[in-house]
Amino acid sequence: ELMAPVVDALKRNTNVPRSINVVVPVHMRGGVILPNESVGNNIGAFVTRCPGEMKFDAVDGGAGAMSCPSSERLHQVHKSLLYSKRSPAPFVSHHMAKFCSEYIPEEWAKSIFQRANANACVAVSNTRGYDKKLHIRGMTVESVAGFLPLPPGIPVGVVVQSYAGTMSLTLTAEKWAVPDADKFLSWVVDEYQRLRVEASQLEEKQTSAKLL
Numbered sequence: 001e002l003m004a005p006v007v008d009a010l011k012r013n014t015n016v017p018r019s020i021n022v023v024v025p026v027h028m029r030g031g032v033i034l035p036n037e038s039v040g041n042n043i044g045a046f047v048t049r050c051p052g053e054m055k056f057d058a059v060d061g062g063a064g065a066m067s068c069p070s071s072e073r074l075h076q077v078h079k080s081l082l083y084s085k086r087s088p089a090p091f092v093s094h095h096m097a098k099f100c101s102e103y104i105p106e107e108w109a110k111s112i113f114q115r116a117n118a119n120a121c122v123a124v125s126n127t128r129g130y131d132k133k134l135h136i137r138g139m140t141v142e143s144v145a146g147f148l149p150l151p152p153g154i155p156v157g158v159v160v161q162s163y164a165g166t167m168s169l170t171l172t173a174e175k176w177a178v179p180d181a182d183k184f185l186s187w188v189v190d191e192y193q194r195l196r197v198e199a200s201q202l203e204e205k206q207t208s209a210k211l212l
């Protein structure tokens with residue numbers, strides 16, 4: 001659900017396009033790692049087109065800009081992601097990347113990867129961490145920070161991850177694409193808070209309807 005707030009932050013960071021292409025890395029087995037098995041590079045990816053400017057983003061008379069309801073943006077982004085996740089794109093990209101890294105010169109491979117990103121402006125990765133804090137040689141790992149190396153041609157990378165009951169966001173970006181990282185992340189959090197408010201209001205309406 002945090003993909004929608006990230007898309008909203010991108011919308012604020014640039015002139016509002018009709019759509020925003022997003023690269024989403026995917027573990028080939030859904031993050032499942034068997035006992036005594038190496039993590040390996042079992043990663044594919046797909047590109048999905050998320051809505052940028054939406055019908056609610058229009059200007060209302062002189063009353064100022066009207067942002068679309070956060071729940072509506074969440075629905076549209078979820079719809080875009082669901083369609084792309086069900087496609088064979090992650091498997092195709094995984095095997096293509098493996099072939100290029102093993103048999104094609106580095107410069108050629110980099111050019112191929114850059115052309116394959118479909119003019120995406122951001123890569124977003126979500127990682128579910130351990131529910132409890134880990135320990136290394138008796139010392140507690142208090143927090144974990146994610147990092148997404150920018151793929152060729154993509155200026156913004158966002159990691160959404162959880163660890164020990166805490167969710168965090170990490171941003172990697174070219175300076176020209178995101179001049180102020182703190183402001184960008186604050187926009188993500190603002191949109192997420194609006195989602196929480198709308199969810200709370202919906203829950204209250206449903207509770208009131210049941211009482212009636």
